[in-house]
Each structure stands twice: as C-alpha cells, then as structure tokens.
Amino acid sequence: MTLRTLLLGAPLALVACTPAAQPEPDLFERLSAYCGQAFEGRVTSDDPRDEAFASERLVMHVRECGETQMRVPFHVGEDRSRTWVISRLPEGGLRLKHDHRHEDGSEDVLTWYGGDTEGAAGPVRADFPADAESQALFERENIPVSMENVWSITLTDDSFTYALDRPNRHFAVEFDLTQPVDTPPAPWGAE
Numbered sequence: 001m002t003l004r005t006l007l008l009g010a011p012l013a014l015v016a017c018t019p020a021a022q023p024e025p026d027l028f029e030r031l032s033a034y035c036g037q038a039f040e041g042r043v044t045s046d047d048p049r050d051e052a053f054a055s056e057r058l059v060m061h062v063r064e065c066g067e068t069q070m071r072v073p074f075h076v077g078e079d080r081s082r083t084w085v086i087s088r089l090p091e092g093g094l095r096l097k098h099d100h101r102h103e104d105g106s107e108d109v110l111t112w113y114g115g116d117t118e119g120a121a122g123p124v125r126a127d128f129p130a131d132a133e134s135q136a137l138f139e140r141e142n143i144p145v146s147m148e149n150v151w152s153i154t155l156t157d158d159s160f161t162y163a164l165d166r167p168n169r170h171f172a173v174e175f176d177l178t179q180p181v182d183t184p185p186a187p188w189g190a191e
Helices: 003-017 028-034 048-054 132-140 144-148
Strands: 038-043 058-061 069-076 079-088 094-100 113-116 127-129 150-155 159-166 169-181
Touching: 028 069, 028 079, 028 150, 038 048, 048 169, 058 169, 094 127, 113 132, 113 150, 132 144, 144 159
Parallel strands: none
Antiparallel strands: 038 058, 038 169, 058 069, 069 079, 079 094, 094 113, 113 127, 127 150, 150 159, 159 169
16 A cells, blocks of 8 residues: 555545544533532513512423423413423424412413424423414413413523513513522322
8 A cells, every 4th residue: 555545545544534523512511511400590571460470489390201202381470470481393393381279289270282393302491482372372261472482492591581471571580590498298189
C-alpha cells in the first residue's frame, strides 16, 4: 500500500469512527429529567385578575413520568384540583390537557381541555392551541372567550413557565428549577 493510498483513505476511516450526533432532547425528555421533584413558582403576568393566584403558594410537582405521558400537578395554596397531563404524540408533537378535580376526586365540569402542538416539539417551548374538543366544551359551557386559548410551556435550564394567552389576556407562572421544594400531597383524585 502506498503512502498516497493511506493518506486518501485516512479521512474516510476517521468519518467511519466518528460517533453519530445524538438528537437534541425535546421538551418532554428534558422535563422528564425532573421526575419526582417539586418546585415553587410565582405569577409573572401583571393582570389584576391573577391576584388570587399571586397571593398563594404555587407548587408544581413532576409526579408521574412514563415514556409517552407525564402528570404534573399544579397546587395553588391548599387547592390541589389541577394537573397538567403532557403526552407525547406519535408524530413527535405533544398534547397538553388539564385534569381538573373536586376535593372528592370527581371531575370538574371544566376538565380535559387543552390542545396539541402543531408539528414536532422543540427542546425549549411548546404552544398548544385549543383543540376542537376543548372549543366544544367552552361553547357548551358558554365560555366563548376561551375559544382562542393558546397554552404554552417553556423550559429553560433554570425555569419552567406555564402560560395562557388569548386576545386581551395573558397569564403566566414561572417555577424555579434550581431550588426543589418538599413534595406536596397528591392531587385530588390521584390513586
């Protein structure tokens, strides 16, 4: 074998030995890394309608994590009625649904609303426009203002933000992921 043959083949050999680039984890995978942990948050929107939330202790708990679904209870003071259910869709997108319960565990009339991302979920932010099922619920319950709801989740290295946006309304709560807190009690209706 000549020196020329060795030198020409060297780059190919290096390429063959280079490990394949790993795909960047999406938001679902990144949030799963916090499974079992709870975090305190604060309202970051400045709408006067958010004062009731802003005056309470807000805690999210990444409580249940599976390969395709996670459940994240959102406690507002002593109110344990809310759980965000985040599901991975077959085509790479995500679904966000809101599971609302009464203290006895029964479902609230306004429950299981939410939506799907449009396309695959990225690593940092996912937007969930209200789906047809949610719009039908809002119509049935005479809440037309919610028809244009878009919920979002933003996950950075040190915070998790849940937000709701629609015309003339913005609500957001940000949780500090750098300071885990004690695990709260189970949400209402949890087995």
